[in-house]
Amino acid sequence: MFGWTILGPVGGSSSSAPSHTGFTISNEQLHDNISKFWEIQDVSSHREDSLSVEEAECEAHFQSTHTRDSTGRYVVRLPFKSNAPQLGQTKHIAEKSLNRLIKRISHQPEFFKLYSDFLKEYESLGHMKKVSEDKSSPTESFYLPHRGVMREDSLTTKLRVVFNGSCKSSTGISLNDTLHTGPKLQADIFDVLLYVRQDKFIFTTDITKMFCQIDVHPDDWKFQRIFWTDDQSSTSEPAMYDLTTVTYGTKPAPYLACRVLKQLLSDEGHKFPLAIEPFEKGSYIDDITGGADTLSRLNEIASQVEALCLTGCFPVAKWKSNHPSFCKVNSSSLSSNTSHQFDESTCKILGMSWKCSLDILTFTGHTTQTSAITKRIILSETAQLFDPLGLISPVIVRAKILMQDLWLEKIGWGDPLTPQITHRWKTFRRELVDLANLKIPRWLNLTSDLSHVEIHGFSDASQTAMAAAVYIRVSHPNQ
Known part of the structure; x- marks a missing residue:
């Protein structure tokens, strides 16, 4: 089976909702987010070749400025917009950000060590270089605040330092505001996963460290400047460093x-x-x-x-x-x-759980328990069911229908739920553990000697949802 796609109708709400970050989501943003939650994905292989004016400018900039060094490594320039607004000062902002960071993590010795080790490795690999005194005050520069993100499931780097290219300067303009995003070049994950299922x-x-394998031209290092110190007491002056490679947190990095x-x-x-x-x-x-x-x-x-x-x-x-x-x-x-x-x-294959020795795709049975169940919690936990191929859409649709009922009853994001809806969600969540028993063959039995291939499609609809499923039937010469 290729997969299911299931859609259910969406109701409306008259109230905005606070997000996890503490910002207020507007009615329009909320409507867009919920709509995307229900949309049928377009799996057409057609791609739009035309670029917007800004995308074309970014592409032309890359073609005219990229080079390779003597080892074959690529060197790129940051794609600044031709009409970019004026950057302001960020040095003081970055210094204050570092002081807050040091103060916060100085009481977490393990976290501080991981943070320090990450940046020491960065420097040893040449991904950042200390700024000499004669280059410490360029006419134009940008200082990037940074923070650490823990990745407990990582087998290699448990902590990654990420850099904030969206920090506003004294003029209210960030580095990312002055840079092109560039056209989308990565493939759709749906298409790649279908490709992954084709071969025996x-x-x-x-x-490894993909962004860091691409050098940024030295003339642009001053726009990727950071402060750092190993002194947990914050009594010594922090050192300045320039990041020398494509940097995660800057808009054009992907x-x-x-x-x-x-x-x-x-x-x-x-x-x-x-x-x-x-x-x-x-x-x-x-x-x-x-x-x-x-x-x-x-x-x-x-x-x-x-x-x-x-x-x-x-x-x-x-x-x-x-x-x-x-x-x-x-x-x-x-x-x-x-x-x-x-x-x-x-292990993971593009986010999907894959047991390579058995060659099967699996799902994790979520058993998250929270003291209070709200509409926000239901939406958050449902979104954790990663299923780009739609293989468990018959399961996820139950949560979507429940969300629809919450929407129609105009229940707020933090409001208490009715006993009936609470019972429905708890029952659904308990049954999610059964997903661990689901085993889906990765391989679709496609080979170069196929004698016959058929595709069968089915669809159905009810008052609460509509669905479509596509199956592939293959025949081999010896069958």
């Missing part, structure tokens, strides 16, 4: 990263023809997936994918495959000597 054997890998990979494919792809399809159809941001009917072909594709990445100075790691003997061939890189993951544990 697959591998997945990801580019575009620049994806655009550089597209450029790499254009520059070097002809040397590695087997890597072209995984790059074009099986990649999503820093994740790359490839597949084949045989192990030997899978190894060849993986080897060329890695070789292509390395020509642009993009190391790859965290290899996973559903074949126990998967091994990249004809490659001498360090990552090639690392065994790929193959066991009964659950």
